[in-house]
Amino acid sequence: MDIRSLDGFHSGDYTLKLRDWRQGRFVEEFNFAFDLLRDGRVVCDWFIWGKVFYGRKPYYRPWLEIAYREDCMKSVDIGEFLRPFLKMVPSGAHVMVEYDFETYRELNSKPPEEVWIGRLLLENGFRNLRNWYIPEGWKEGGMKLQGFKK
Numbered sequence: 001m002d003i004r005s006l007d008g009f010h011s012g013d014y015t016l017k018l019r020d021w022r023q024g025r026f027v028e029e030f031n032f033a034f035d036l037l038r039d040g041r042v043v044c045d046w047f048i049w050g051k052v053f054y055g056r057k058p059y060y061r062p063w064l065e066i067a068y069r070e071d072c073m074k075s076v077d078i079g080e081f082l083r084p085f086l087k088m089v090p091s092g093a094h095v096m097v098e099y100d101f102e103t104y105r106e107l108n109s110k111p112p113e114e115v116w117i118g119r120l121l122l123e124n125g126f127r128n129l130r131n132w133y134i135p136e137g138w139k140e141g142g143m144k145l146q147g148f149k150k
Contacts (some may be wrong), residue, residue, distance in 0.1 A: 001062060001088045003032050003052050011080040013038050018031060019046065028054040036072060036081075044072035048081060055093070062093040065140065070100035079120050086124040089149050098142040107131055112145050121147040 007018035020033040029051060036047035063133035066085055068078050082097070089095050097117050099107075112118040113128035121129060126147030133143035 001052060001056065001090060001093075003030070003064075003066070003088075005144075006034070006084055008040070009081070009084055011076075014043075014076055014081075016048070016081060017042070020049075021089070023095075024051055024053075026053070028056055028060075030054075036076065043075065044069055047072055050098075061088060063095065064089050064093070065096045065098070065144070067098035068100075070102070071124050073100070077087075079116065082120060083124065086121065086126070089124075091125075092145055093147050094148045095121070096132065096144040096146045097121070098144050104147075106135065107133075115145075117145050118147075121145065125149050 004018060004021060006016055009016045015037045016034045017037050018032070019035045020031065022031050022109045024031050031051050033046050033049035036044040046069060048066060048068050050064065053063045055062040064085065066082065068082065086095060099117055103115050106115045112131050113122060113143060118129050121123045126149050128148045132146055
């Protein structure tokens with residue numbers, strides 16, 4: 001699960017450019033950020049960002065936490081750019097995808113499997129989807145859908 005290998009990934013006229021890669025809290029954890037380019041120019045900075053944990057045997061499995069800028073969704077299909085990240089998550093690991101406010105509103109009336117991120121997770125081999133938004137007075141972090149790769 002080498003997130004850095006997605007530097008240069010392109011879909012249509014758009015390309016991902018690795019903006020930031022740095023050590024996280026643990027030796028196995030890294031923070032990353034990608035910009036979105038079109039014709040070599042940044043059209044959306046901090047387009048996709050997150051954390052990757054490569055696991056610590058025998059106790060902790062790998063995981064990926066990923067987020068995106070929802071204001072950039074008007075020009076591109078964010079799913080096309082999330083898909084390669086999801087494909088590289090190994091079996092037995094899990095992913096947490098931070099979602100936007102529109103998805104939050106949909107999740108008030110639909111199960112996770114029926115919103116666009118849930119469908120994307122299912123298409124990429126993730127199961128047991130969970131919605132992880134628990135309001136705790138501004139200390140809860142972002143709203144996330146979690147899935148486990150079979």
